[in-house]
Amino acid sequence: MAEVASFPAREAERDVSAPLDERRLLAAIRSGDRAAAEELVERTYGAVFASVFRLCGDRELAADLTQETYQKAWSALPKFDGRSQLFTWLYRIAYTTFLNHVRRPQRITSIDEEDAPELPDERPPADEQLVTEQEAARLREAVLRLPEDLRFTVTAHFWGGLAVKEIAAIEQITTVAIRKRLQRAFTLLEPMLDEDVR
Amino acid sequence: MNSRRRAELQRKLSLSAVPRPPADLAERIKRDIPEDLRVETGAPQRSWGFALKIAASLVLLAGAAGLTFFLMPGGAPEVRVATAPAAPRVAVPAVAREAEALPEVSTASSAGIERAKRGAAAIGTADADTSGAPVLTASAEVPAEAARSVESPAAEGSIASAAEPAAVADFSAAEAPAAARDLGVAAAAPAPPPPSYAAAEGAPAAEAQRKARAAAPMTVQAAAPPPQPRSAFGVSVDDAAFDRVRSALEAGTSPSPASIDVEALVNYFAGAPAHAPREALRLDVEASPSPVPIGPDRVMLRVTLDAGRSGARDAAVDVEIGPAVTRVRRIGGGRQFSREATVNPGSSVTVLYELTLSRGLAAAQQVATVHLGYTDGNGERHVTERTVAARDLVRTWPAASRRHRLATLGAVWSESLRNGSMRAAVAEQAEELAAQDPEDARARDLADVATAGLK
Numbered sequence: 001m002a003e004v005a006s007f008p009a010r011e012a013e014r015d016v017s018a019p020l021d022e023r024r025l026l027a028a029i030r031s032g033d034r035a036a037a038e039e040l041v042e043r044t045y046g047a048v049f050a051s052v053f054r055l056c057g058d059r060e061l062a063a064d065l066t067q068e069t070y071q072k073a074w075s076a077l078p079k080f081d082g083r084s085q086l087f088t089w090l091y092r093i094a095y096t097t098f099l100n101h102v103r104r105p106q107r108i109t110s111i112d113e114e115d116a117p118e119l120p121d122e123r124p125p126a127d128e129q130l131v132t133e134q135e136a137a138r139l140r141e142a143v144l145r146l147p148e149d150l151r152f153t154v155t156a157h158f159w160g161g162l163a164v165k166e167i168a169a170i171e172q173i174t175t176v177a178i179r180k181r182l183q184r185a186f187t188l189l190e191p192m193l194d195e196d197v198r
Numbered sequence: 199m200n201s202r203r204r205a206e207l208q209r210k211l212s213l214s215a216v217p218r219p220p221a222d223l224a225e226r227i228k229r230d231i232p233e234d235l236r237v238e239t240g241a242p243q244r245s246w247g248f249a250l251k252i253a254a255s256l257v258l259l260a261g262a263a264g265l266t267f268f269l270m271p272g273g274a275p276e277v278r279v280a281t282a283p284a285a286p287r288v289a290v291p292a293v294a295r296e297a298e299a300l301p302e303v304s305t306a307s308s309a310g311i312e313r314a315k316r317g318a319a320a321i322g323t324a325d326a327d328t329s330g331a332p333v334l335t336a337s338a339e340v341p342a343e344a345a346r347s348v349e350s351p352a353a354e355g356s357i358a359s360a361a362e363p364a365a366v367a368d369f370s371a372a373e374a375p376a377a378a379r380d381l382g383v384a385a386a387a388p389a390p391p392p393p394s395y396a397a398a399e400g401a402p403a404a405e406a407q408r409k410a411r412a413a414a415p416m417t418v419q420a421a422a423p424p425p426q427p428r429s430a431f432g433v434s435v436d437d438a439a440f441d442r443v444r445s446a447l448e449a450g451t452s453p454s455p456a457s458i459d460v461e462a463l464v465n466y467f468a469g470a471p472a473h474a475p476r477e478a479l480r481l482d483v484e485a486s487p488s489p490v491p492i493g494p495d496r497v498m499l500r501v502t503l504d505a506g507r508s509g510a511r512d513a514a515v516d517v518e519i520g521p522a523v524t525r526v527r528r529i530g531g532g533r534q535f536s537r538e539a540t541v542n543p544g545s546s547v548t549v550l551y552e553l554t555l556s557r558g559l560a561a562a563q564q565v566a567t568v569h570l571g572y573t574d575g576n577g578e579r580h581v582t583e584r585t586v587a588a589r590d591l592v593r594t595w596p597a598a599s600r601r602h603r604l605a606t607l608g609a610v611w612s613e614s615l616r617n618g619s620m621r622a623a624v625a626e627q628a629e630e631l632a633a634q635d636p637e638d639a640r641a642r643d644l645a646d647v648a649t650a651g652l653k
Contacts, residue, residue: 029235030235030236030237031235031236032234032235032236033235034231034235037228037231037235038228038231041224041227041228041231042224045219045223045224045227046219049216049219049223050216053216053217054216059217059219059220060220062219063219063220063223063226063579064571064579064581066219066223066227067223067226067227067230067579067581068581070227070230070231071230071581074230074231074232074235077235077237078237135210136215139210139211143211154211158208158211158212159211186199186204186207186208187199189207190199190203190207192207193203193206193207193210
């Protein structure tokens with residue numbers, strides 16, 4: 001599998017000192033410590049990129065949207081009160097950046113793929129891919145067609161790596177409600193499994 | 199759904215492959231870290247906007263309480279109370295509304311740039327141009343959002359077929375929300391005018407070449423000038439377009455409508471910047487009323503890209519029209535900006551849009567946002583955007599930059615060649631523009647042809 005920064009650990013596996021680390025990091029950034037800001041980037045950009053890639057399916061686009069996510073993050077830093085984890089906060093910004101991108105009315109038409117230059121393919125070899133590209137594209141489309149509340153929950157949990165408890169905190173609802181959303185989403189996504197079989 | 203299928207779905211959701219990010223992505227992100235990250239201490243971290251919202255809520259509550267008391271049985275007769283209108287907001291995604299720590303993320307002001315798929319990073323197919331420079335032909339689509347309509351032929355009241363003069367919309371700070379005014383929030387000062395365009399002195403070599411051609415068209419030059427690409431970003435920049443039209447006018451004939459390349463003429467009059475930009479690719483955005491009256495609430499938006507000395511590659515531009523706009527027309531009828539694999543150093547491209555705005559815009563309401571992404575000569579990726587809000591609209595056409603005035607007046611003149619409308623008004627404006635700077639060769643050209651067209 002390609003080397004990609006892993007998602008933040010699930011809550012049960014999380015180092016109990018991590019929240020303190022984040023608070024110290026955040027305090028350092030807010031005091032103007034550039035090195036702390038760079039450390040935040042190093043610790044999170046891979047996961048943010050992976051999340052955005054899973055949303056858009058395009059490596060270059062994901063890179064640009066990731067870059068924009070951090071641009072917005074620096075601006076939004078004064079408003080971040082630290083109640084959620086740093087990555088959760090970043091994921092929300094990334095998710096919204098992606099949504100704004102797809103909702104823009106004008107799009108640039110892609111140029112014929114035949115003219116595309118040969119770029120190095122850094123994806124894992126085909127035999128290592130547990131989900132084919134076609135499956136991933138269909139899945140992405142199906143997820144993005146979900147109602148907004150379900151879409152965010154599914155993408156945050158599976159593609160952003162956010163724990164149910166974190167998502168519940170952002171959405172300001174109970175974890176039971178989050179799990180119900182996931183159930184509803186699975187019901188809506190289930191027909192896609194049959195499409196893959198055909 | 200049984201547990202097996204649920205598990206299969208969860209597995210597929212969790213295990214899609216992800217490529218490595220580009221090797222330079224971390225550095226690109228770090229370069230964007232602001233110089234000053236400091237945040238004022240003191241909990242809670244609240245913004246001015248939040249404080250103002252609280253204050254506005256208290257004012258409204260007090261007003262409502264007072265109204266209730268006033269309307270109680272036995273009180274005064276019923277009166278109509280005009281409440282402060284809610285500050286108009288650009289539609290935001292639900293997730294942004296619910297977030298407690300996000301900036302004003304909206305479809306308007308925050309989004310990154312739209313890009314083509316990986317295949318769009320290609321060197322495009324060559325068109326009939328034999329200049330050898332990479333040329334991309336555009337095949338973009340006309341925007342078709344349900345909330346707004348796009349007029350491809352000139353509609354009544356547009357630049358190309360104005361019926362009668364009408365007042366030009368005044369976009370002043372008076373449009374600021376009443377609530378903001380009540381709280382003593384000063385409307386933002388209008389943005390300073392962009393640097394004015396100055397031709398002649400300091401003009402690039404292409405300008406000298408054009409003059410040489412015009413003065414002695416039959417002269418055979420010992421060293422042929424480097425061929426100029428006919429399009430950039432899918433926009434026609436054919437620098438021979440103006441000479442063709444002028445030749446026809448000087449010969450006493452009217453150029454055929456099909457031979458009038460409005461996009462290229464706009465680019466001719468927009469010309470090059472007075473000074474080469476320091477950056478590899480600079481974005482210049484400006485909006486103002488039209489040089490001739492074409493109806494209320496109509497403005498002309500100019501998007502200009504100027505390449506610096508080092509040029510740029512893998513450049514993509516996206517023009518996002520805000521919800522404040524009810525109709526949009528790209529002047530010259532071109533399609534979307536196409537991705538440009540290579541941007542020649544020193545080149546410029548300009549596109550104009552005619553926008554119809556909603557009435558009663560708030561100062562902060564987005565009119566348009568232009569997004570630009572490119573890779574410079576050092577291989578560094580840059581992403582930037584410019585937003586034009588209602589408050590940023592230049593209030594009158596004469597107050598716009600010279601480059602903007604030339605480009606927009608050139609556009610109006612070009613379209614008047616096709617339909618004969620507004621020619622006298624265009625000629626008058628062109629003469630005045632030329633008189634303001636006798637050294638400006640392009641302004642003189644426009645005045646000459648606009649006047650010749652009256653005969």
